[in-house]
Amino acid sequence: KAGVTQTPRYLIKTRGQQVTLSCSPISGHRSVSWYQQTPGQGLQFLFEYFSETQRNKGNFPGRFSGRQFSNSRSEMNVSTLELGDSALYLCASSPGASGTDTQYFGPGTRLTVL
Amino acid sequence: GDSVTQMEGPVTLSEEAFLTINCTYTATGYPSLFWYVQYPGEGLQLLLKATKADDKGSNKGFEATYRKETTSFHLEKGSVQVSDSAVYFCALFPPLDKLIFGTGTRLQVFP
Numbered sequence: 001k002a003g004v005t006q007t008p009r010y011l012i013k014t015r016g017q018q019v020t021l022s023c024s025p026i027s028g029h030r031s032v033s034w035y036q037q038t039p040g041q042g043l044q045f046l047f048e049y050f051s052e053t054q055r056n057k058g059n060f061p062g063r064f065s066g067r068q069f070s071n072s073r074s075e076m077n078v079s080t081l082e083l084g085d086s087a088l089y090l091c092a093s094s095p096g097a098s099g100t101d102t103q104y105f106g107p108g109t110r111l112t113v114l
Numbered sequence: 115g116d117s118v119t120q121m122e123g124p125v126t127l128s129e130e131a132f133l134t135i136n137c138t139y140t141a142t143g144y145p146s147l148f149w150y151v152q153y154p155g156e157g158l159q160l161l162l163k164a165t166k167a168d169d170k171g172s173n174k175g176f177e178a179t180y181r182k183e184t185t186s187f188h189l190e191k192g193s194v195q196v197s198d199s200a201v202y203f204c205a206l207f208p209p210l211d212k213l214i215f216g217t218g219t220r221l222q223v224f225p
Contacts, residue, residue: 004157033212043203043215056212090157092213102148103213105158 001027004093004106012112018079021109025072025093031055032074033103034066037088046089049074050096078111086113116141120204120216127194127223135189135219137178137204145206147171147180147187152201152218161189161202194223 005024013019025032033056034046045058049068066076072093078085088110092103121136139147146165150158162171167182176191187204204216 006157035213042217045212045214048212058212092158102160102163103207104160105150107157 004091004104006089006091006106006109008109009107010110010112012114013081014114015081015083017081018077019081019111021076021078021089021091021111023074023076023091023093023106025074025091026104029093029095029104030072031094031096031101032068032072033092033094034074034076035090035092036060037090037108038086043090046076081113083113086111116145116206116208116211116214118204118206118214118216120202120219123201123218123220125219125221127221129196129223129225130193131223133189133191133194133198133221135202135204135221137187137189137216139185139187139204139206141185141206141208143208145208147178148205148207148213149176149178149187149189150203150205150215152203154200158203194221196223196225199223 007022031050033048037043048056052068063079068074088108090108092105094101094103117140119138148163149161151161162173164171164180170179178187178189201218201220203218205213
């Protein structure tokens, strides 16, 4: 079975722009979660989607948004980029709703904001 | 709130040495516990997990036991290899909530 895939792998943007990141979960997985990883803040939860509905949300400003499609693929959007948004963005999928289900991570998208 | 505390790194060992990375947690419910590993330039890989007290997770020679009485989930390996050099993350997963990660511990193994 193919793993979680994320595109693009690397991205360079400038302040004020917006960006969309994509995540394709493992086949059959219905839950997708997004995390931001930075050296200073570590791994922080952004949001989780299950069956196209946002189930959980972390403490990030409204500039960060996401959605999930009927095929479970998910996108994450960041508007009005700031320098501090430079990070590795990780997507994880799991078979069902959060709980004891294991989350499987993709390789991440490294976003650099100049 | 729920949280995870990991020992500070880096942990530097010689090949074939014994490894322990400490992890303790604070949780109000009955979370599942995980260890993930991150190799340079890559995402997180699940190393092992335990879903209830006294469960032992194991994989690739690594082990960790879910100790509710000491709220710990320490990672151990009897003989490390250079290829084990990576960053290790302890995480807890409260039911119907989100994964909460520790700060990560960098392991460096020298030949």
